[in-house]
Amino acid sequence: MTPTAASPLRGVYLDGRSARAHDALVWSDDSDLVLLLAAREDQPSLPPAEEPTETRVPLREVRFEPPLGTLRRVLLLPGGARFETDDHAGVLGLERALGAPRGLHLVNAVEARPVWVALSLVAFVVAAALFVRFGLPTAAGWAAALTPPAAMTAMDTQVLRVLDRQYLQPSRLGADRRRSAEALLTRVARGVDPQGERPTFRYRLVLRDGGLLGANALALPGGTIVLTDGLVSEARDDAELAGVLAHEVGHVAARHGVRSAYQGVGLLVFASLLTGDVNSAGTLAAAIPVLLVQNGYSREMEREADRAAATYLVRAYGSTRPLRDILTRLTAGSREGDLSDLLSTHPATSERLRELAAFDPPLPARR
Amino acid sequence: MDTFPSGTALPTTPASEGRRHDLSFSGRAGEYFRLWIVNLALTVVTLGVYWAWAKVRQRKYLYGHTRLDGHNFEYTADPVAILKGHLLVAVLFVLFALSQYYNEWLYIGLIVAFSAVWPLLAWQSLRFTALNTRHRGLRFHFHGSLGGAFKIFLGWPLLLIPSLGLLMPYLAYLQRRYMFGNAAYGSARATFQGDPGVPWIVYLTALGVSTGFGVLVALLVVGVGVGAAVSGRFDVGGFADDPPLALLLAVVPLYLMGIALSAGLAAYVSAALLNFSLRGTELPGQLRFESRINPWRLAWITVTNLLAQGLTLGLATPWATVRRLRYLVPLVSVVAARDLADVTAGHGEQESALGEAASDFLGIEVGL
Numbered sequence: 001m002t003p004t005a006a007s008p009l010r011g012v013y014l015d016g017r018s019a020r021a022h023d024a025l026v027w028s029d030d031s032d033l034v035l036l037l038a039a040r041e042d043q044p045s046l047p048p049a050e051e052p053t054e055t056r057v058p059l060r061e062v063r064f065e066p067p068l069g070t071l072r073r074v075l076l077l078p079g080g081a082r083f084e085t086d087d088h089a090g091v092l093g094l095e096r097a098l099g100a101p102r103g104l105h106l107v108n109a110v111e112a113r114p115v116w117v118a119l120s121l122v123a124f125v126v127a128a129a130l131f132v133r134f135g136l137p138t139a140a141g142w143a144a145a146l147t148p149p150a151a152m153t154a155m156d157t158q159v160l161r162v163l164d165r166q167y168l169q170p171s172r173l174g175a176d177r178r179r180s181a182e183a184l185l186t187r188v189a190r191g192v193d194p195q196g197e198r199p200t201f202r203y204r205l206v207l208r209d210g211g212l213l214g215a216n217a218l219a220l221p222g223g224t225i226v227l228t229d230g231l232v233s234e235a236r237d238d239a240e241l242a243g244v245l246a247h248e249v250g251h252v253a254a255r256h257g258v259r260s261a262y263q264g265v266g267l268l269v270f271a272s273l274l275t276g277d278v279n280s281a282g283t284l285a286a287a288i289p290v291l292l293v294q295n296g297y298s299r300e301m302e303r304e305a306d307r308a309a310a311t312y313l314v315r316a317y318g319s320t321r322p323l324r325d326i327l328t329r330l331t332a333g334s335r336e337g338d339l340s341d342l343l344s345t346h347p348a349t350s351e352r353l354r355e356l357a358a359f360d361p362p363l364p365a366r367r
Numbered sequence: 368m369d370t371f372p373s374g375t376a377l378p379t380t381p382a383s384e385g386r387r388h389d390l391s392f393s394g395r396a397g398e399y400f401r402l403w404i405v406n407l408a409l410t411v412v413t414l415g416v417y418w419a420w421a422k423v424r425q426r427k428y429l430y431g432h433t434r435l436d437g438h439n440f441e442y443t444a445d446p447v448a449i450l451k452g453h454l455l456v457a458v459l460f461v462l463f464a465l466s467q468y469y470n471e472w473l474y475i476g477l478i479v480a481f482s483a484v485w486p487l488l489a490w491q492s493l494r495f496t497a498l499n500t501r502h503r504g505l506r507f508h509f510h511g512s513l514g515g516a517f518k519i520f521l522g523w524p525l526l527l528i529p530s531l532g533l534l535m536p537y538l539a540y541l542q543r544r545y546m547f548g549n550a551a552y553g554s555a556r557a558t559f560q561g562d563p564g565v566p567w568i569v570y571l572t573a574l575g576v577s578t579g580f581g582v583l584v585a586l587l588v589v590g591v592g593v594g595a596a597v598s599g600r601f602d603v604g605g606f607a608d609d610p611p612l613a614l615l616l617a618v619v620p621l622y623l624m625g626i627a628l629s630a631g632l633a634a635y636v637s638a639a640l641l642n643f644s645l646r647g648t649e650l651p652g653q654l655r656f657e658s659r660i661n662p663w664r665l666a667w668i669t670v671t672n673l674l675a676q677g678l679t680l681g682l683a684t685p686w687a688t689v690r691r692l693r694y695l696v697p698l699v700s701v702v703a704a705r706d707l708a709d710v711t712a713g714h715g716e717q718e719s720a721l722g723e724a725a726s727d728f729l730g731i732e733v734g735l
Contacts, residue, residue, distance in 0.1 A: 014503055014504030014505075015504065016504045016505065018553075018708070019502075019503040019504070019505050019553065019707060019709065020503075020709075021438065021503060021708065068402075068424065068427055068428055068431060069398055069402065069428065071427075071428070071431040071439070072431075072439075081504065104424075107405060107406070107409070107424075110405050111401045111402050111405050112401075116405070117400075117405060120404050120405040120407075121408070123408045123412065124404065124407050124411055127408065127411040127412050151469065154470065158469060158470060161471075261465065265461055265464045265465060268464065269460065269461065
């Protein structure tokens with residue numbers, strides 16, 4: 001049985017039934033892989049007079065382990081047996097001759113060339129950045145659009161319960177003030193998010209004593225808007241309060257609550273993927289960028305809500321001034337710095353004021 | 368001598384004597400980095416599908432460069448099986464993460480369900496990893512019972528709470544005995560003879576060190592707190608949120624130090640317990656293990672690795688992995704009474720990859 005192709009491969013054969021290794025020569029003929037086995041030199045425990053034995057394996061039962069750097073090439077044989085050799089070229093020739101699938105060869109080739117490795121690094125960074133910047137928010141947006149209204153209402157109930165338990169007290173505002181605020185919300189909601197016959201969101205106002213939270217407003221996914229007494233008192237007139245409410249309604253209409261939740265989960269999955277087989281403390285390396293990215297998402301959402309509020313205010317009151325005024329008053333006294341902006345979930349106030357002002361119609365020319 | 372003059376081995380030689388074989392690791396950081404980064408790029412580009420292949424490839428590299436008596440180890444898992452496991456685990460994880468927004472009871476319920484399922488996953492993971500590890504063509508096996516897994520990974524840990532954590536060293540002993548005492552190479556079953564007292568010493572040492580550092584940090588924190596000026600207004604909630612910069616700058620280094628310390632101590636404990644596991648494992652009549660790993664040195668390597676990984680946003684991970692293995696692998700040796708080739712295969716079937724996938728995905732380490 002003469003070999004068909006190139007010279008035989010020299011290597012080690014293991015039969016998968018015992019740990020004994022045999023020197024072997026391997027080649028292929030028309031139908032089979034032929035292995036010529038003999039004892040290894042460094043295993044003198046075998047009786048010295050062992051004849052070389054020949055084994056044949058049908059070629060279709062031979063599988064090739066994909067190449068991996070400089071590690072020995074391995075041929076997988078039935079019954080758990082294997083043949084290992086350092087003759088990379090020889091195995092490659094055999095694979096080609098047999099037409100064996102060579103998928104991971106490409107990967108191995110890429111790993112061997114520094115240029116391709118560098119390109120991979122760039123590709124990875126670019127792909128990761130694209131995913132985080134566009135892919136994930138878009139996917140989260142789709143998931144948010146598909147979320148049924150009932151689910152979002154359920155979230156309202158859940159979140160409000162947690163807030164009431166931990167931060168909020170019953171409101172101390174008078175009934176009149178409450179009723180007028182509720183009416184204002186109905187007007188504003190109709191203006192910012194005129195829903196049709198079957199509304200997705202049920203806009204309703206919930207007033208609470210905010211305690212430590214101070215003057216605050218919160219939009220829950222199903223349309224519940226929470227206002228603290230502090231904020232209602234801070235507003236000098238209906239226009240200012242309307243500005244705040246319009247901002248919150250903007251959050252609801254764009255489904256920011258659920259989008260944020262999905263983005264958070266998505267980022268977590270992505271970070272887990274990257275730090276997969278490192279021990280859990282190593283996820284710290286991913287945690288910091290995740291935090292920054294999450295805050296980045298929030299800032300973008302604040303801008304969207306500001307834009308919705310600005311559009312409504314200009315239509316209803318002629319200017320964004322009411323929102324700018326209350327914003328200025330609420331943030332007066334706290335410092336702004338570049339670093340804290342990066343970590344904060346909201347864009348810097350001066351930036352917000354500027355962007356809001358850009359929505360104002362130009363002043364009529366003076367005579 | 369342990370052989371006849373003709374070269375054949377003596378039939379009975381006590382395991383305490385015999386030839387010593389050191390393990391070796393020939394992996395290189397540069398090579399592994401190339402593998403790691405290309406596979407990472409492919410994983411991201413394929414939205415995670417390729418990760419199963421990447422994981423298998425990485426393990427094959429690391430196992431393949433670990434040698435004992437001229438033969439390397441092999442990882443033979445089927446990436447497709449791991450991929451299925453990944454998908455299932457990903458779906459479950461997403462559902463679990465979202466449930467906290469919808470219903471508290473659902474969230475808690477899922478946590479309870481997961482705790483109940485966890486021993487099953489750990490058991491599967493041990494079996495899967497063992498069956499897919501080969502040396503000289505023979506598989507490893509894990510013969511531990513599922514009931515044993517529930518006792519070790521759920522039953523005993525539940526007792527940690529009423530005992531205020533005092534049972535931790537004993538639990539460590541029981542877990543090692545379960546994992547190593549039920550291991551087998553081919554048909555050769557292992558036994559575990561470790562002394563239950565050793566983990567006590569390990570944990571007490573770690574406790575002592577952490578207490579010392581804790582006192583130091585507490586003094587620092589008090590000093591910083593008294594000196595810092597904290598802004599009066601707590602929060603203007605939906606409109607602006609500017610924490611005082613000075614407070615941030617003071618808190619962050621302390622937080623990082625705390626993380627470094629706990630990571631270092633965890634590494635110390637895990638390294639010391641690795642020594643304990645290796646030294647107590649024996650294949651009766653055939654071989655036993657020795658370990659010269661210095662747990663403090665390994666802890667130091669772990670902490671500096673974390674620092675490097677943090678500073679490079681994770682890119683130093685392959686270098687860190689290789690560095691760790693280059694240190695610890697050569698310090699492990701096998702003392703064999705007979706020829707290492709005199710082992711025969713055991714019986715084994717292919718195992719579900721679910722446990723392996725779960726432990727990969729969530730970074731759960733059932734580890735040594």
